[in-house]
Amino acid sequence: MSLYCGTACRRKIFWCYRLLSTYVTKTRICQARILEWVAVSFSRGSSRSRDQTRIAYIAELERLLSKFGQDSQILEDSVLIGCSEEQEAWFALDLGLNSSSSINASLQKAEIETALQGSFIKLTKALFELNVKDASLLSTAQALLRWHDAHQFCSRSGQPTKKNVSGSKRVCPSNNIIYYPQVAPVVITLVSDGTRCLLVRQSSFPKGMYSALAGFCDIGESLEETVRREIAEEVGLEVDRLHYSASQHWPFPNSTLMIACHATVKPGQTELQVNLRELEAAAWFSRDEVATVLRRNNPSNQQQSGAVPFWLPPKLAIAHQLIKEWVEKPTCSPLPA
Numbered sequence: 001m002s003l004y005c006g007t008a009c010r011r012k013i014f015w016c017y018r019l020l021s022t023y024v025t026k027t028r029i030c031q032a033r034i035l036e037w038v039a040v041s042f043s044r045g046s047s048r049s050r051d052q053t054r055i056a057y058i059a060e061l062e063r064l065l066s067k068f069g070q071d072s073q074i075l076e077d078s079v080l081i082g083c084s085e086e087q088e089a090w091f092a093l094d095l096g097l098n099s100s101s102s103i104n105a106s107l108q109k110a111e112i113e114t115a116l117q118g119s120f121i122k123l124t125k126a127l128f129e130l131n132v133k134d135a136s137l138l139s140t141a142q143a144l145l146r147w148h149d150a151h152q153f154c155s156r157s158g159q160p161t162k163k164n165v166s167g168s169k170r171v172c173p174s175n176n177i178i179y180y181p182q183v184a185p186v187v188i189t190l191v192s193d194g195t196r197c198l199l200v201r202q203s204s205f206p207k208g209m210y211s212a213l214a215g216f217c218d219i220g221e222s223l224e225e226t227v228r229r230e231i232a233e234e235v236g237l238e239v240d241r242l243h244y245s246a247s248q249h250w251p252f253p254n255s256t257l258m259i260a261c262h263a264t265v266k267p268g269q270t271e272l273q274v275n276l277r278e279l280e281a282a283a284w285f286s287r288d289e290v291a292t293v294l295r296r297n298n299p300s301n302q303q304q305s306g307a308v309p310f311w312l313p314p315k316l317a318i319a320h321q322l323i324k325e326w327v328e329k330p331t332c333s334p335l336p337a
């Protein structure tokens, strides 16, 4: 808050662009209009490569908005997502480009791209192409802007709620109820039997990708209980030991805190009973197999050579870190659950 008000702070905004698309769930294809966010990530130069993709930070958004005939009033909708090492506050703003219901409907994506000499790319793609710091900012922006978008009204009075300046909460003016952004805890666990690890596929994953096993925490559960329940529910295994590894904020489908763990099952109790309502496939893989895939981890490699049977989540995904940890530290000994 002080960052926002401080005179030394220059207000920087990075933009998010959103579009409507169909959304495929595990059980049905839903044609409902679901908001899918796309990062405004720009690459300078003629060809885009991984290290060129970056967030466009706009120091003088007012001027640009005015160029397109927009009222700078919309800046009030921006939310604070962080600050630079020079103590400049960074805000994110949803421009709702090309959305007919948006107050900014007259802003055209192509025109903005031309003005800024860059191009929009999908948020899910951008998150894996940006550096860790920018990806984290973008993840915060997506989660926070989406939360504000979905919490415009008080659930008690039905009256419109009002965002505070930084966007850290919304208040109902009629009864002073305060609403804070929500985060859902999710556990993601790499199960091992000592020599092999368990990788799974959901039908919603990109083609050929396998990952660790994940699940939302239920009300009343500890993380340990969630890990045990999810593993039992999805592959029919009983966890023997587990230990925490790391965590990561993840903005899909809404704001989640991914809590990553390693788990082991008892030797001899490794037979899988795959719950096909939750998973498309699950299988044990040796350390050598996983190490090979990690080294060549690129979906296009698989298509080109056919040598790699599957691929793993990209480096910035916490699942990737879990898998890498397991490959590199075969002897780490877990604590009793």
Ligand SMILES: NC(=O)C1=CN([C@@H]2O[C@H](COP(=O)(O)OP(=O)(O)OC[C@H]3O[C@@H](n4cnc5c(N)ncnc54)[C@H](OP(=O)(O)O)[C@@H]3O)[C@@H](O)[C@H]2O)C=CC1
Pocket (backbone or CB within 6 Å): 184, 186, 188, 211, 212, 213, 214, 215, 216, 230, 250, 252, 253, 256, 278, 313, 317, 318, 319, 320
């Ligand atoms: N980075 C990675 O490699 C991976 C990340 N993930 C992330 O982990 C998340 C959870 O994994 P997933 O296996 O899908 O979880 P679950 O195994 O818990 O299954 C998802 C189902 O749980 C129910 N559910 C319970 N609480 C919630 C909630 N707060 N929000 C949404 N659904 C809820 C829904 O069921 P119903 O529809 O019946 O209500 C939903 O379809 C994923 O959404 C994904 O973002 C997952 C796998 C890999």
Ligand SMILES: [Mg+2]
Pocket (backbone or CB within 6 Å): 213, 214, 215, 234, 278
């Ligand atoms: Mg799951």
